[in-house]
Amino acid sequence: MKGLKPTLLALFVSGVPTLTFADSGFQPLDEAFMGNITGQAGVTIELETKLNIDRFIYTDEGSLEVNDIFVGGANRTDMFSEMGLNMNGAATDRLDNVRINIDVARDGDAIINLLPLAFNAVDFSVSTGAWNLIGSGGSTTILDNFKMDALIGSGTIRIDTATDKLNFKTDIAIDDMDFDVPFLALGIRDLEVTGADYDLQAPQPLRVFAPVELYIYKATNSQGVQSLAVDLQTFEADVRIGGVIVGGxxxxxxxxDNLAISNTSMRIYGH
Structure with missing residues (x-):
């Protein structure tokens, strides 16, 4: 109920006649006074959540459906067990330990920072059931049994008013990813992504994260049509797959080792 109090107060104040304020000695705030209170702290959101979707469907002429989607906490305290860390001592299936700071800079740029509440990484898990292609010719399961447990060390979104570009930076580490590709009789087990300098023999917590930086904006494609542009600036990581399964x-x-992807641009548009 505490979160409702400012709203109720605002509604009450807005309903009081102007004459009442005048008789009581209240004066409206002038622009000079308002200018003196600019530059104050922004907004902070503490987040705790989990998400379930029974089925997501994208339809063109045929359809792609993704079943049993879950996004939440990893519900584990043994992420990257070689480091011997206890992930905050409390395992839940909720996406928690998240603080989001939102600020608008003097030049108009919007800055959104994702931070852990405690000095710790944010653990999260994503899982899905079958991904099916469905059309008049039948259906095919292209992906199934997807599950990923990962950590986020940080995240920043900046919308630049000078360039009209969204800049997204994050540090991510995948402890375990498994999935099956049934129509190819292929399975991937124990896929792990860490920073390029992370050493399994002498692991360091601050090196476990792989940096990712993207620019997202509007640009023309090869046909001169406005498109969604995505530029990958940075991705450097070590990738390990514990097991590749073919035909069971x-x-x-x-x-x-030391995978580096750079100078990568995409233009996304309809056809």
Missing amino acids: TSIGSLAL
Whole structure:
């Protein structure tokens, strides 16, 4: 109920006749006074949530459906067990330990910072059921049993009024990802993504995160049509796959050391 009090107060004040304020000695705030209170602290949101969607459907001529979507906490205290860390001592299935700071700078830029409430990373989990392609010719399951447990070290969104670009930065580490690709008889187990300098033999917590930076904005495509543009500025990571399964049998593991993706641009539009 505390969150309702400012709203109720505002409604009450807005309904009081102007004459009452005049008789009581209240005066409206002038522009000079309002100028003196600019530059104050922005808005902070403390977030705790989890999300379930029974089915997501995208339809063109046929449809793609994604079943049993879950986004929440990893419900684990043993993420990256080689470091011997206790993830805040409390495992839940809620996306929590999240603080979002929102500010508008003097130049008009919007700045949104994602931070942990405690000095810790934010753990999260995403899982889905079957991803099905459905059309007049039948249906095919292209992905199933997807589950990812990961950590976010930080996140920043900045909307720049000078360039009309959204800049997104984050630091992410995937502790475990599993999924099946049924129509190819392929399965991936224990996929892990860490920073490029993370060493399993001498692990350091601050090196576990892989940096990601994106610019998202409006730009023309090769046909001169306005499109959604996504530029990947930075992605550097080590990738390890514990098991690759083909036809129900493991054929071994894979590792990519010092994977670096840069100078990558996408233009997204309808056709």
